[in-house]
Amino acid sequence: MTRIALSRRTLLRSAAAVSIGSLASPAILRSALAAEPDVPICGAWEMTAPGIANTAALCDRGSRLAVETLAKPLGITCSYSTIDTEGDPGKGVRKVAEQINQRGGKFFVGGASSAVALAVSKEVSKSGGIYVTTGGADELTGTECAKSTFRWPVATYGAVEGTVRPLRERLPAAKRWFTITPKYVFGDALLSNTQRVLAETGAEHVGNAYHGLAEREFSGYLTDALAAKPDVLCLHSFSGQTIDVLRQAAEFGLKDKMTILVVWSAGLDQYRAMGAELLDGVYVGAQYWHGVDAPVNRELVTLFRKTFNSPPTYSEVSGYMLARLIMEGAAKAKSNDPAKMIAAMEGLRYEGPTGSEEIRPFDHQCIKDYYLLRGKAPKAMADADDFLEVLASIRAFQDRDKAGCTAI
């Protein structure tokens, strides 16, 4: 009984002291007392969007882990919250605007969907904040670039250059290519880049089948592909749809009839859902692979194994890196002023999960490796997650004049 009374009294005294202190100290004095810049990061992810919710959840988990583990070593204070864009650009913009207007939000990460990322990029740009995205569409750091927007992953241009071109070199006789493409900004960007590379390398694009974002049944599209008799089936689908289309391609015997390339895979979680048997012999493009021999990657693998009892997936590492870039900017600028942080992030060089990485100052695109991998035979796997072997790592980015970014 006595203990409860004392605790309550102590609690009341502490609360009163905090309240009086808060009232007595002006905001400037309080921030001066807190020497570390305060950087509250908001993750605007597609947490409930069909098809990419799982990817978004992993991205979110990665961002949160970065905030929890990096703030102290970087000498900043940082918090993390999540909002759900639902995969809808309109809803995403509205929720981000609420964060900005009602909670003073300035620092955002997110954009597993390119369409959402493009919309949110514009909204954050209007408010003078910072947005670091994982969206793939070229426009994010190209024609639709913004002073406040940064991107960590390689864009669709680099993904196609890093997969289609090296595969053309490896398989020169495979000249007839058929593509299956989701009908939205990301898919169109992959398709136009693939068509360009095929034309440049003397291959024939024998057909394309567009599919909707809600599609889960691909037998019709695969029948179209079979009818075109291609040497290579090139898949531009994303996340859950990639799994479905690849699974059904194998079911229809396409794996035995032609080479299959997945230009943009979503990482380890996707490979687990596909399984080793399905992946065996399939070519895959990837932003990240946990087996890459780079010092920071080794540390990340250790951290994720310790925290989640599993090596990191691309989505987790991507989320982690988006938050890290904002935090690096604050640490380098020694400020939470977005303008100073942007200046600090432009040209930033650091050791990342793919080796040495840097942010181009003229379009805010991170320069990093993109990997061409091939599925291992199940018997050749060293452990349960050893699905792929790295065939090539490529850094391919549009030159300044071709990138089309004029807003920076």
Added chain:
Amino acid sequence: MQLLVSQLLNGVGLGMIYFLVAVGLTLIFGVMRFVNFAHGVFYLLGAYGVLTLSEHGANFFVAVVGSIALVMIFALVLERGVLSRVYELPPFFHILSTFGVTLMVEEAVRTFWTAAPHRVPTPPGFRGLATLGPFFYPNYRLVVIAIAMVCAVALWVFLERTRYGATIRAGAEHRETVRLLGIDVARLFSFNFVLGAGLAALAGALVSPIRGVDPNMGLEALAIAFVVCVVGGLGSFRGALVAALLVGIMQSLATSLWGSGASLVAYLVMMLVLLVKPQGLFAGPGRSTS
């Protein structure tokens, strides 16, 4: 020609899966006048049941049967414990309660199995392709079509040639008369609800090796089931079969002509039917099941 025939075959395969999902919904509405927004949940749980039982070493077809049994038990508990209490309330309460059940089950699935997609391997004896001249089709999909057809015939025989089936049909046309004849309508409703849930679970279980398993699959199935029911006529067995095949074939053919809009074709067909024959293609004045 080969492309056309292949697409028709794809459409039949797709349509038979749609039929399995939709027929349960149409039976439930036909007899009970109950709009069941939780129907997709049975499809979802059927797929997850197979996933879990397969992972625990069960043979695929044993897992299918086990999963259906578990879903039917769940459906019985749900119907007796929750839904039977709202039968007499306005349709708004039917929609609210069943949609609430859907959200709760989906979140439970995300909690227990995570939001990640999972794969269910094709049963070993049914991998590969069946070929006939220039045509070929995956063995497993042929098995799914065959099972769906057997179910359709068995269901038709049950509804048209058995006493209990006659009672269900009578209940669909004149519920009050059936009640006045001393038939236990509550039991009839429960049987009908559980039968519909079992068919949806069968569809989810069979489709799991084709499209994998993920928490969103229930709502996807529910949407297409409603389209099929509206096109065929709510409460019509024959309507569900014809509409499912129609939608499946139209969708499949559309992939070659308008790929990005193929998934919209089902809704376009529904719009057209609503404009021309709002009660559905096969719903007569008394909503006969045949």
